[in-house]
Amino acid sequence: MGDHHHGPAKGITRWLTTTNHKDIGTMYLWFSFAMFLLGGAFAMVIRAELFQPGLQLIEPAFFNQMTTMHGLIMVFGAIMPAFVGLANWMIPLMIGAPDMALPRMNNWSFWILPFAFAILASSFFMEGGAPNFGWTFYAPLSTTYAPPSVTFFIFGVHILGLSSIMGAINIAATVMNMRAPGMTYMKMPLFVWTWFITAYLLIAVMPVLAGAVTMMLMDIHFGTSFFSAAGGGDPVLFQHIFWFFGHPEVYIIILPGFGVVSQVIPTFSRKRLFGYDSMVYATASIAFLSFIVWAHHMYTVGMPVAGELFFMYATMLIAVPTGVKVFNWISTMWRGAMTFETPMLFAIGFVVLFTMGGFTGLMLAIAPADFQYHDSYFVVAHFHYTMVAGAIFSMTCAVYYWLPKWCGRMYNETLGKTQFWVSFVGFNLTFFPQHFVGLAGMPRRIPDYALQFADFNLMSSVGAFIYGASQLLFLYNVVATIVAGEPVEKEQVWEGAEGLEWTVASPAPYHTFTTPPDVK
Amino acid sequence: MATESTGDYETYYVPEKSWLAFSATIGLVLGIYGAASVLNEKTFGDGITSSSVYMLSVGAAILAVTLYSWFSTVIQENRAGMNSAQLKHSYALGMQWFIFSEVMFFFAFFGALFYVRMLAGPWLAGGGEGGAMNALLWQGYEFSWPMASTPQESVGGAGAQLIANNGSFSSPHAFVDPWHLPLYNTLLLLSSSVTVHFAHVALKQGQRSRFNWWLGGTLLLGFAFVLLQIEEYYEAYTELGLTLESGIYGSTFFMLTGFHGFHVCLGAFMLGIQWLRSVRGGHFTADDHFGFEASSWYWHFVDVVWIGLFLFVYII
Structure with missing residues (x-):
């Protein structure tokens, strides 16, 4: 220290030893994209097997491993780290901080991840194969009947949780303590707000997940009976604990996406965000409600009627703050001077498709109706509208929006728009028909199906391959931009953009805001 | 929107680079891989191998040394007056x-x-809507807390009931x-x-x-x-x-x-x-x-x- 270092260290040690929020953000983003491709490859295997009825390519046991690992890798390896990477890059820039509050711990949160997923992936080569009990790992499938690799899965989840908690603590401390003078809470960009609330959710529920897998570990190796009725425990207890984690988890996944879209839509509508305050309160309400709706995942498992009613009404209540958000986004666009660059296309695609996912969620919330939809492809269609068209679309949107700021070069707009339309068509072709097969009774997590579902499944598979190909286009576009994109000279990359991140040079220097700006 | 701050400002200390995080990761990962191997060998294998124990110990040692060094670094920085x-x-x-x-x-x-205590136990004993479950699966089980008998014991042991056959759960005598x-x-x-x-x-x-x-x-x-x-x-x-x-x-x-x-x-x-x-x-x-x-x-x-x-x- 003392003398100012303006550049990073050289070679691989730069990445192993870095404390710089931009370096760490970059590592998170690339890691999550690698995991996205791996989880996507598993999805391709699943869709290839389901291309036609009957067993063609893989054994049912391996199919189960594919669905399990696809879910685990996408949730914990792709979406969550992608948004943490985005938080690392953008939050200090948006609030005028020199770095994250706890820079060394920041690096630890990242480096745990590649190793945790290496352990998880290594379970494919273990006796009995990889985890095959679904990404929700319900007991007793994940205890009494689990392959031995479950132990590695449990410890993997433990250290993933450690990474998430440390990452979230860092983000919460940064938001609370590192804002530039004058930046009050209600002046923070909405992306920062949504991440602050997400960080709170993460710190609240990741330890509960750790508790759940610890109980599994004890049941498997030390003779306890948390999830065994023979000893007085209850397998349903697992589902309660899991979903107490799992439901806030889905908001952990989507809230930062809400934040991204709330930055992008005002920029390309050239208007201020409509209803900023109500956006903040809506986000907080969603976070609060997420703690009291978990059992809507468990209507058919056996619950007193009073419980079903409580969870049904509480769940339907979530539509209110979510509706506030959707109306605010639309009102922001209303009479705006709109242009449709790639980030805006993904943001609008997000609003349309996520709203559909929200509506199917409302259908699933209705307990008596859910008895028919439960465990069918309708559920698969619903949550892919929120996870893919919600989280992944908003993430892609964020990459296109801030890429010029990150690398100082502009992406190819034609290619970007092409990628959007290919993704949009591929995505809907994949998942829209799944609503129909689900309502008609096709169960999820099976490698074979009845003949009457053949046509829709064929469409789904074709759509999935198109969607998969569109991600290679995305990769190509990003790499081509970094290597040879048109340099952008201005700080203000987008005409209508507001915020501190657009006051620093493009590409953003290695160290920014070492002296905080004054925010008026 | 923003101008350079003119007021008094203490620089926020951001360490330039640090091996602590990576070293802690190596220790943590070796440790848990060793621990998982030990447990699997205990439960599913033919006994615990020394290589797994070795891995667990080396990992734990690396983690301990790293955390020691991490905390001493932080303490020294503070004592050197670097912390605003x-x-x-x-x-x-x-x-x-x-x-x-x-x-x-x-x-x-x-x-x-x-x-x-409030829900699952009484249901197993036939309370609420659990009457059929008690009659069909756990006949004779009565719930009390502290638990005087396990459902498995009530039906006559692990062999007597198919779904009770995943362990041996015996209640304490006091x-x-x-x-x-x-x-x-x-x-x-x-x-x-x-x-x-x-x-x-x-x-x-x-x-x-x-x-x-x-x-x-x-x-x-x-x-x-x-x-x-x-x-x-x-x-x-x-x-x-x-x-x-x-x-x-x-x-x-x-x-x-x-x-x-x-x-x-x-x-x-x-x-x-x-x-x-x-x-x-x-x-x-x-x-x-x-x-x-x-x-x-x-x-x-x-x-x-x-x-x-x-x-x-x-x-x-």
Whole structure:
């Protein structure tokens, strides 16, 4: 220290030893994209097997491993780290901080991840194969009947949780303590707000997940009976604990996406965000409600009627703050001077498709109706509208929006728009028909199906391959931009953009805001 | 929108680079890979191999050395005056959020306890809408807490009922008397929270030797607590027949008290480090002693958890 270092260290040690929020953000983003491709490859295997009825390519046991690992890798390896990477890059820039509050711990949160997923992936080569009990790992499938690799899965989840908690603590401390003078809470960009609330959710529920897998570990190796009725425990207890984690988890996944879209839509509508305050309160309400709706995942498992009613009404209540958000986004666009660059296309695609996912969620919330939809492809269609068209679309949107700021070069707009339309068509072709097969009774997590579902499944598979190909286009576009994109000279990359991140040079220097700006 | 700040501003110290995080990762990953191998060899294999134990030990050692070096680095930075008030506040926030995450970890186990006692247990015995389940699967099972018999025992053992065949769960013949060891432990831990507060007051008044004595006393109370807890476990296993395998009662009893005991050890370890820092190194001043303050927050937290345990695990 003392003398100012303006550049990073050289070679691989730069990445192993870095404390710089931009370096760490970059590592998170690339890691999550690698995991996205791996989880996507598993999805391709699943869709290839389901291309036609009957067993063609893989054994049912391996199919189960594919669905399990696809879910685990996408949730914990792709979406969550992608948004943490985005938080690392953008939050200090948006609030005028020199770095994250706890820079060394920041690096630890990242480096745990590649190793945790290496352990998880290594379970494919273990006796009995990889985890095959679904990404929700319900007991007793994940205890009494689990392959031995479950132990590695449990410890993997433990250290993933450690990474998430440390990452979230860092983000919460940064938001609370590192804002530039004058930046009050209600002046923070909405992306920062949504991440602050997400960080709170993460710190609240990741330890509960750790508790759940610890109980599994004890049941498997030390003779306890948390999830065994023979000893007085209850397998349903697992589902309660899991979903107490799992439901806030889905908001952990989507809230930062809400934040991204709330930055992008005002920029390309050239208007201020409509209803900023109500956006903040809506986000907080969603976070609060997420703690009291978990059992809507468990209507058919056996619950007193009073419980079903409580969870049904509480769940339907979530539509209110979510509706506030959707109306605010639309009102922001209303009479705006709109242009449709790639980030805006993904943001609008997000609003349309996520709203559909929200509506199917409302259908699933209705307990008596859910008895028919439960465990069918309708559920698969619903949550892919929120996870893919919600989280992944908003993430892609964020990459296109801030890429010029990150690398100082502009992406190819034609290619970007092409990628959007290919993704949009591929995505809907994949998942829209799944609503129909689900309502008609096709169960999820099976490698074979009845003949009457053949046509829709064929469409789904074709759509999935198109969607998969569109991600290679995305990769190509990003790499081509970094290597040879048109340099952008201005700080203000987008005409209508507001915020501190657009006051620093493009590409953003290695160290920014070492002296905080004054925010008026 | 923004201009360069003109006011007084202390630079926020951002370390240039550090091997600590990567080294801690290597230790952590080796350790858990070794631990998972050990457990799998114990449960599914032909016995624990020395290579797994070796891996676990090496990983744990690397992690321990790294964390030692990490914390000493942070302490040295602070003593060298590199930490601005703002940075110190970041550490305080980090600790507060960490304690919140610990609260939620215990919440999961308390939740399991309440769910079993209030809902799942009575249902197994035919209460609520569980009548058919009791008649068809667990005939004759009656629920009580502490649990006098397991459903498996009620139907005549693991062989008698297909879905009971995943372990052997035998109920204890007696239960821990809350008004004996647990009561002593409650008194020990509650008074240790008071003594650590006195230590804090002494430190804020700049009275070093009083601080050292009160903190030393807190540590002794903590050690006494752990010793009594070991005694209680020993009696449970040898005299009461209460073990991890005593059905859900034993499971919740040992997991809740065990994790709490582990946290007491961790808290005592943290306070012990602060005691050594003060006694041997003369660290801490009246207005700069966050290492001690954070440890004392943690100590109060394990105390509060104990009150929950004493009420809901032992008494009620």
